[in-house]
Every structure is written in structure tokens, then in C-alpha cells.
Amino acid sequence: MKEKELRRSLAVLPIGTVMKLTDLSARQIRYYEEQGLIVPERNAGNRRMFSLNDIDRLLEIKDYLADGINMAGIKEVYELQKQRAKQKQAALARPLTDDDVRRILHDEFLNLGRLQSDPGPHYPAH
Amino acid sequence: MKEKELRRSLAVLPIGTVMKLTDLSARQIRYYEEQGLIVPERNAGNRRMFSLNDIDRLLEIKDYLADGINMAGIKEVYELQKQRAKQKQAALARPLTDDDVRRILHDEFLNLGRLQSDPGPHYPAH
DNA sequence: TGCATATGTCATGTTTTCTTACATGAATTG
């Protein structure tokens, strides 16, 4: 499962291909990068190079936008995901204290309603 | 298994990416196309666009060349593969006659020695 | 009405790729 992950994160696609695969304009893709939602690599000539993971992320962003969530909201979604991933990794790195467990469970429940079944209220631009 | 095949045959990679993934020069890749060993698609602007299957094929070609097989030999290899695939499909399309079976078995045995265990003598330039 | 957001469009410069042509070292053949 490690090699597959590597392949999915290989930056091999130019923006033209990504436009076709996602049906997004170059302007949109660059804007999402500007907003920090994706961070495509650059080749030696400064061309953006995208991975399959980037494609997935872009399609997700598209869905969120179609659902009426704005940039700020999407950023928050990914912030939460990042923090959850970080916690999970920390949990793997060392044995969990009771306090960890409580905090993780708390966050899980906190995020359940907002991110899965129901997008919830549209996030205001903080 | 059908969707995976589709993804593998999607022409999404520019030649620059292919160069890096295969460690072949643009000259080599174009030459192999000229020889009919690969047939990359073209985008609207006439740029070659490669699929993952093309990458596999190029790496195969590289291996064959490293083994001392020349273009003519490699062409023959792929010709045989194509014919075998055609026969297999024909076999699926209609019931086999005894004669079919005999002929297919014959070809299988014929190709066994040459293509699998031992590359055999280097093919002369036809 | 005025402002912020998300996207379109245009201009200009750089990078990538295309085709065509010629060059070349290694192997082959007469």
C-alpha cells in the first residue's frame, strides 16, 4: 500500500491535463493554489506539475463549491483534516494517555455532524 | 477491472514527464514511435500525450534493447503478441473448432521458447 | 450602494514541444 501512495503523489501532470480531467479553468486551479488549497510541485522550468492526489483534491474542492461552501470554509475543512491526521500520527508514535483518548474522541464527535452527514451552515468568511 | 484499464490508457502525460519516468531521451521516444512501437495520442495542439500503458511499453522496449534485441526483433515480439491477442478474442467470439485448438496450441508452443525463458538468438534486421 | 469573492480575459515573456535536417559511433556486410 506504500508504493501505490507514492504513485498517487507523483507530480506528473501539467495544468492542461488537469483542466481536462477536472473540468476546471486554469484560472480556477491557480486561484485555489493561491488560496493554499493545493500545492502543486514545480518542474525545473517553473511549470506546475500535479499528482493524482491533487486531482482528487481539486474534484473535492469543486464539490464543496457546488455545495455552496466558500474558500474560507474549505480551508477550514482541510485544516481540521490536517489536525486530525496529525493527532492520529502522534497517537501511533507513542502510547495514548487517557487524556489523548478523551481529546480525540471529543474531536471525532465534534467533526462528525459538520463534515459528513450534513455540511452544516455555510461558513462565514471568519 | 474495466475502469482501471481505462485509466491506464488515458493519455495524460506530456513527453517531458515520460522522459523522466522512463529515463529515455525525447529523441528515443520519438524514434520508437516512428518505428511503430508506440502510438501516443496527440492533443489539439499536436503535442504527444502518453498513457501509463505507453510508459510500460517504453520500459519494456528499454529492457529488450538492453538485452541486445534490435528494433526489428522488438517489432516482431509485438506483432506476435497482437496476433495472439487477436486469436484469443476470435476464440471468445465464436466456439472453437478442433482446428482452432490445434492451431492455437501450436502457436503457443512455438512462442514459448522464443519469448519467455530465453530471448534466443538476436534477431537479424529482418 | 459599496465591498468582497470567485472567475474571466488579455498582454507579455519563458518554457516545452514539434518537425526537419545533419552528425556520429557501433555494428554489419560486401
Add this chain to the structure above:
DNA sequence: CAATTCATGTAAGAAAACATGACATATGCA
């Protein structure tokens, strides 16, 4: 040995793709 063929390198000029920056605009909200 001289002449070919093969597989690849290299260079030139044109076209396509992409980058950045600026300005335009529709939409929704305060």
C-alpha cells in the same frame, strides 16, 4: 577495409503551453 545501416545526439526555427500580473465583472452580502 570501405560502405551501409542502426540508434541516437544535436541544432534551428516555429508553434503551443504555461507563468505572472493586471484589469474586468457578476454575484451576494453588509
